[in-house]
Amino acid sequence: MAEGILPTTNEISVLKFLEDGDQEVTQNSDGFFIRRLPAQLLREMNVVDTPGTNVILDRQQRLTEEYVPRADLVLFVMSADRPFTESEVTFLKYIRQWGKKVIFLVNKVSWPSYDPQDCLATCMTHTAHSIFLPP
Ligand SMILES: Nc1nc2c(ncn2[C@@H]2O[C@H](COP(=O)(O)OP(=O)(O)OP(=O)(O)O)[C@@H](O)[C@H]2O)c(=O)[nH]1
Ligand SMILES: [Mg+2]
Numbered sequence: 001m002a003e004g005i006l007p008t009t010n011e012i013s014v015l016k017f018l019e020d021g022d023q024e025v026t027q028n029s030d031g032f033f034i035r036r037l038p039a040q041l042l043r044e045m046n047v048v049d050t051p052g053t054n055v056i057l058d059r060q061q062r063l064t065e066e067y068v069p070r071a072d073l074v075l076f077v078m079s080a081d082r083p084f085t086e087s088e089v090t091f092l093k094y095i096r097q098w099g100k101k102v103i104f105l106v107n108k109v110s111w112p113s114y115d116p117q118d119c120l121a122t123c124m125t126h127t128a129h130s131i132f133l134p135p
Contacts, residue, residue, distance in 0.1 A: 001049055002041050013049045029134055045072075053091040065091075068098050073100035077105045080120060081113045092131050104128060 002008050010034055018024055018036035026034045043049070050067055051060035068074065074095055080087060083106065095102060104124065 015047040080109045
């Protein structure tokens, strides 16, 4: 998948299993990219990559929101140096309304600005609870 410092993912990509070959990419009638890969995991499930929530463009925000009701499980990737931005919290509350299960993934722990002494895991768990299990 393409990656970059600026918002990179503009479209939804559905990763599916490919029996033979390296990779195949097609686009369906919804405009989603269907990327077929020979990864065993994809025999069991489809993995869907959506645009981020920190995007300015309304269209990308809408694409991601519209996909939520179709997801069985949401993998929510957040940056260790800036977890739970305002737009992320807003989006998580939206996911909660749909009653979806969420797994939080934290990346960029290798970045110099991230201090491993921070209470990251504890603080994140606390914040996640306050969003999903309000008193
Ligand atoms: N050091 C470090 N850099 C990372 C890590 N994960 C992502 N990056 C970098 O962070 C930038 C953003 O990564 P992307 O994969 O484009 O992030 P994304 O969440 O898909 O972002 P959008 O597609 O724009 O929504 C890229 O320059 C990556 O190389 C990590 O764990 N460590
Ligand atoms: Mg991306």
